[in-house]
Amino acid sequence: MRMLAGAWAAILLLLLAAPAALAHQGNPHYRSTVKQVTPSTNGLSVSVLNYDDRLLLQNTTGRAVVVNDYEGKPYVRLLANRAVEVNTNSQAYYLNDDRYANVTVPKGLGSQPNWKLVDRTGRFEWHDHRIHWMSTTDPPQLKDKSKRTHIFDWKVPISVGERNGAIAGSLTWVPLSSGGSVPMAAIWTLAALIIAGSIVVMIVRRRRDPRPADTGAEAW
Numbered sequence: 192m193r194m195l196a197g198a199w200a201a202i203l204l205l206l207l208a209a210p211a212a213l214a215h216q217g218n219p220h221y222r223s224t225v226k227q228v229t230p231s232t233n234g235l236s237v238s239v240l241n242y243d244d245r246l247l248l249q250n251t252t253g254r255a256v257v258v259n260d261y262e263g264k265p266y267v268r269l270l271a272n273r274a275v276e277v278n279t280n281s282q283a284y285y286l287n288d289d290r291y292a293n294v295t296v297p298k299g300l301g302s303q304p305n306w307k308l309v310d311r312t313g314r315f316e317w318h319d320h321r322i323h324w325m326s327t328t329d330p331p332q333l334k335d336k337s338k339r340t341h342i343f344d345w346k347v348p349i350s351v352g353e354r355n356g357a358i359a360g361s362l363t364w365v366p367l368s369s370g371g372s373v374p375m376a377a378i379w380t381l382a383a384l385i386i387a388g389s390i391v392v393m394i395v396r397r398r399r400d401p402r403p404a405d406t407g408a409e410a411w
Contacts, residue, residue, distance in 0.1 A: 216242070217244030218243055219242055219367060221323060221362055221365065222242060222365050223362045223363075225239060225246075225358060226359050229359070230351055230354045232252050233252065234250065235251075236249045237249075237358050239360070243322055246322065246347065247315075248316070249313060251273075255269065256350070256351050257350045259349065261320070264278070265281065266283045266284070267317065268306070269314075269315055274311050275308070275309050275310035275311065275312070276308050277306070277307050281304070282300065287319065291326075292325070319347060321345045322345050322347070322360060330342050336364070339363060339365055339366065340364040343362055344360070344361045346358065346359050
């Protein structure tokens with residue numbers, strides 16, 4: 192019984208982990224891609240992670256790189272010495288915690304940056320609402336889900352040293368085959384195998400370790 196209970200616990204973890212994992216990933220139907228980074232600088236690279244979920248910026252330029260938030264204020268800076276600092280007075284510091292910005296931003300944020308050291312690698316990744324579709328409903332551009340469709344172009348303002356620029360990219364809808372859907376069938380198949388395996392092991396153990404027969408003798 193303990194083994195069977197353990198099997199059910201493992202199944203429950205699988206079912207709970209599937210939607211939880213998806214909640215922290217991008218949408219596989221969308222592809223957000225970086226087209227250009229200006230000013231073009233050796234040692235500065237940007238890429239998109241998990242379809243349309245996050246931007247990853249690496250700074251080895253020897254100069255400070257600053258990423259601006261949705262209001263044009265400094266959000267994060269990657270310094271020449273590779274220290275990475277986030278401005279906790281930026282609304283983006285809070286809004287980026289949820290894919291659809293369903294969070295409460297503290298009132299009374301200061302007008303001046305309040306820098307918080309978060310890393311020393313010159314590398315930073317963050318969820319940016321400018322690179323994905325900010326709704327659970329389909330975009331108006333999407334007329335036929337079976338066709339690859341350009342949704343919009345996007346820009347994230349940055350500065351490299353004293354020079355202003357931007358990370359420019361685009362968002363595209365991409366139709367998926369059935370293989371791109373959540374593999375719930377595979378999860379249930381695995382669950383059935385776990386249960387069947389547990390039952391077989393229980394039967395084998397009982398046959399190998401039978402209980403002593405009752406002789407009917409009484410003890411005095």
